[in-house]
C-alpha cells in the first residue's frame with residue numbers, strides 16, 4: 001500500500017520572493033491492485049504529487065510510505081531498492097527514451113542496471129516484456145523514431161514493467177495520443193493491471209479517461225485534494241462544485257443534446273503563488289458564501305459515509321477551518 | 332442557400348528533394364453561407380494543411396498542386412499574395428491551437444488587435460476605440476489596462492481570447508477555428524468554445540471547426556466532414572453521422588469514445604493497425620489495411636458518393652456490413 005501523508009511542496013517564485021504552493025497538504029492512499037485516478041486542471045499539482053511519490057523530488061514536509069517503509073527517509077542503495085517498486089510513465093515517452101538506443105537495448109539496459117537478468121536470460125526477458133505490451137519481438141531492433149506514438153507508449157510501459165514494480169504512476173499517459181490509439185493503450189493498461197496485480201496512480205486532466213479506469217478518484221484544485229472517493233460517487237454524483245463543473249465540461253459525444261455549450265464556471269485558475277483567502281475555489285464558485293471567503297474548508301467525510309470526502313462548507317453541511325484543524329494552535 | 336466556400340479537388344504536396352509527396356489527395360467540399368461545419372480526423376490526416384491552403388498560408392516545402400479554392404465564387408488560388416492579404420482577416424480568418432504562433436510576442440496585445448484593423452484600412456483612432464470594445468467582448472478583464480500587456484503575461488485562455496479578438500475584428504464572413512481549445516484546461520476550453528459559438532451567432536459567421544475530438548463538435552455544428560489519410564471519407568449532417576455512420580472509419584472512431592453513462596466501463600473499441608501517414612502510398616481505399624468490412628472491390632479507390640443526407644467514400648453500404 002502506498003500512503004502519502006500531508007505532503008507539502010513549495011517552490012521559490014522565479015526572480016522574486018515568495019513561494020509557489022504547488023502542494024498544500026495532500027494525504028491519500030493507494031491500496032494493492034487499486035487504481036487511484038487524479039484529475040485536475042493544469043498547475044493544480046498533479047505532476048508535483050507524482051514526482052514526490054516516486055521521490056524524484058523531496059517534499060517540503062510530509063511523508064510517503066510504501067508498505068510501511070518511509071520513502072522520504074531513505075538514501076542511497078536503500079532508496080534505489082525501494083524506488084524499483086514505484087515506476088513512472090510520462091505523457092511523452094519520446095523525451096524519456098534515448099534516441100540512440102534500440103528498443104531492445106533500452107530494455108536490456110534497465111535489466112542490467114537492476115541486475116535482473118543477463119545473457120540469454122536477458123534477451124528472453126526483453127522478448128517477454130515486448131509481448132506483454134503487445135509488440136512483436138522484431139520491435140527490439142527499432143529505434144524510438146521508428147515507432148508511432150502508441151508504440152512508443154507501449155515501449156515506455158514495457159520499460160516501467162521491466163523492474164517488476166508494484167505501483168505505476170501514469171502522468172497523462174494517453175493525452176498525447178489519437179482517439180483510436182488511446183483506446184488501445186487504455187485497454188492495455190486495464191489488462192496489465194489484472195494480469196500483474198499492479199496498482200496505478202492515473203493522472204489526467206481528461207475526466208472521461210479517469211472514469212474509464214479508476215477505482216477511486218481524487219479531484220485536485222490549487223495544490224489540494226478537494227474531493228475523493230469511489231469513482232462512481234465522485235464522478236457521477238459529485239458534491240464539490242468544482243468537480244461538478246469539471247464533469248459538466250466533458251462534451252458528451254451526442255448531437256441530440258443540442259443545447260448550446262455554456263461555460264460551467266467563469267474565471268481562471270488562480271496563481272498558486274498568491275492563492276485566494278478561504279476556500280481556494282471561492283472566486284469561481286457559484287455557491288460561494290460569506291464563510292467561504294474567510295475559512296479554508298477541511299477535507300471531511302460526507303454526512304452519509306461511504307468513504308466519500310469533500311472539502312466544501314456547503315457540501316459537508318458544516319463550516320470548518322482547514323488550517324485551524326491542521327495546526328490546532330493556529331487561527 | 333449559396334456556397335460561401337468551395338474546395339474542388341484540392342491537392343497539397345510537400346517538396347522533398349526533387350520529388351513531391353502528395354499529402355492532401357483531392358478534397359471536394361462545399362460550405363454554405365451560415366453553416367457550421369466540423370472537419371474531424373486523427374492527427375496527420377491533413378485537416379490543418381487543407382485549412383492553410385484555404386487561407387493561402389502554405390509555406391515551403393508545402394504547396395498547392397491542384398484544385399481550386401473558391402470563396403464567394405472567387406478562386407483564391409489565382410490571386411497574388413497582396414490580394415490574398417486583403418482577404419485574410421477581412422473575409423476569412425483563422426484561429427489556431429497555439430495562439431503564440433500568431434501573436435507577436437514583442438507587441439502589446441492592444442496594438443495587435445488595432446493592427447488587425449488598420450491593416451485593412453480602418454483609421455487608427457477608430458481602431459483604438461473598437462479594440463477596447465473587442466477586448467471586453469471576448470472577456471478580457473479591465474481592457475484599458477490589459478491592452479498594454481504583452482502576450483507572455485497572459486494565460487493560455489487569455490491569449491486565445493486575444494487571438495479571437497484579432498480574428499473577428501473585421502467581422503469576417505468565414506471563420507476557421509483549428510483546434511482552438513486543444514491546449515487548454517477543460518473549464519477554460521468550454522469558456523472558449525462557448526465564446527466562439529456566441530460570436531458566430533452574433534456575427535452570422537460561417538464557421539469551420541477543425542478538431543480530432545468528435546465529442547467537442549457534437550453540439551456545435553450542423554455538419555461533420557471526416558478526413559482519413561488526406562482524403563475526405565465521409566461528409567454528413569451531424570445527427571446522421573452519430574446515429575448512422577456511413578463509413579467504417581467513422582463508425583470505428585465513434586466506438587472508440589468511452590460512453591460517459593455506461594457503468595460497466597467495457598473495454599474501448601479499438602481500430603486494428605495504426606493510423607497511416609498521409610504520405611504513405613495507398614492503392615485502393617486508404618482505410619483498407621484496417622477495415623473490418625473490406626472486400627475485393629476495395630482494391631480500387633472508392634469515390635465520395637451520396638449516402639442518405641450526406642456522402643461517403645466506401646464501396647460497401649452499412650446494411651451489408653458484417654459485425
Ligand SMILES: Nc1ncnc2c1ncn2[C@@H]1O[C@H](COP(=O)(O)OP(=O)(O)OP(=O)(O)O)[C@@H](O)[C@H]1O
Nearest residue numbers: 011020022041042043044045046047048049205272
Ligand atoms: N520546479 C518548479 N519551480 C517552480 N514552480 C514549479 C516547479 N514545478 C512546478 N511548479 C509549479 O507548481 C504548480 C503545480 O505544478 P504541476 O506541474 O504539479 O502541475 P500539474 O497539475 O501537473 O499541471 P499540468 O496539468 O499542466 O501538467 C504550478 O503552479 C507550477 O507552475
Ligand SMILES: Nc1ncnc2c1ncn2[C@@H]1O[C@H](COP(=O)(O)OP(=O)(O)O)[C@@H](O)[C@H]1O
Nearest residue numbers: 345354373374375376377378379380381392609
Ligand atoms: N511543413 C511540412 N512539411 C512536410 N510535411 C508536413 C508539413 N506539415 C505537415 N506535414 C505532414 O502533412 C500531414 C498532414 O498534416 P496536418 O494537415 O497538419 O494534419 P492534421 O492537422 O490533420 O493533424 C502530416 O503527415 C504531416 O506530417
Ligand code: SF4
Nearest residue numbers: 279282285292312313
Ligand atoms: S467552500 Fe464555498 S467556495 Fe468553496 S467550493 Fe464550497 S461553496 Fe464553493
Ligand code: SF4
Nearest residue numbers: 616619622629645646
Ligand atoms: S471501401 Fe472497402 S476498405 Fe474502404 S472503408 Fe469501405 S469497405 Fe472498408
Ligand SMILES: [Mg+2]
Nearest residue numbers: 046047048171
Ligand atoms: Mg503535469
Ligand SMILES: [Mg+2]
Nearest residue numbers: 378379380510
Ligand atoms: Mg492540425
